[in-house]
Amino acid sequence: MITVPLSEWNDIKKRLNDIQKKVETLYNRETDYVSISELSEWLNISRTTIWRLRSEGKIKTYLIGGKMVANKDEIQTLLNEGKI
Incomplete structure (x- = not known):
């Protein structure tokens, strides 16, 4: 078992929530990506x-x-503008 001070634990929880929101944003995007x-x-x-x-x-x-x-x-925009 690992114990951490409450303030550090709250900071960890906040960071995890921020990461979760970013991941959800990536999954919910309507943008298509290609390999x-x-x-x-x-x-x-x-x-x-x-x-x-x-x-x-x-x-x-x-x-x-x-x-x-x-x-x-x-990529499509670059093609349309003749940049690639």
């Missing part, structure tokens, strides 16, 4: 090219659940 492999197929470019575009700051990626993904809407 790097799916993005490669969609754009018909190699994964190496995607990583190059990412390192150049042209494509933004996110780490969600330990998986690197890209926002479909952001």
Whole structure:
């Protein structure tokens, strides 16, 4: 059994609640994400090219659940604007 002061326990509970809200927000989003492999197929470019575009700051990626993904809407906007 581990004991902690009440103030620390309340701080831990608050942090866990904040994390829970962030996770719920991620799950409830209507935004679609694609994996790097799916993005490669969609754009018909190699994964190496995607990583190059990412390192150049042209494509933004996110780490969600330990998986690197890209926002479909952001990619579509970049395509429409001719930036990639």
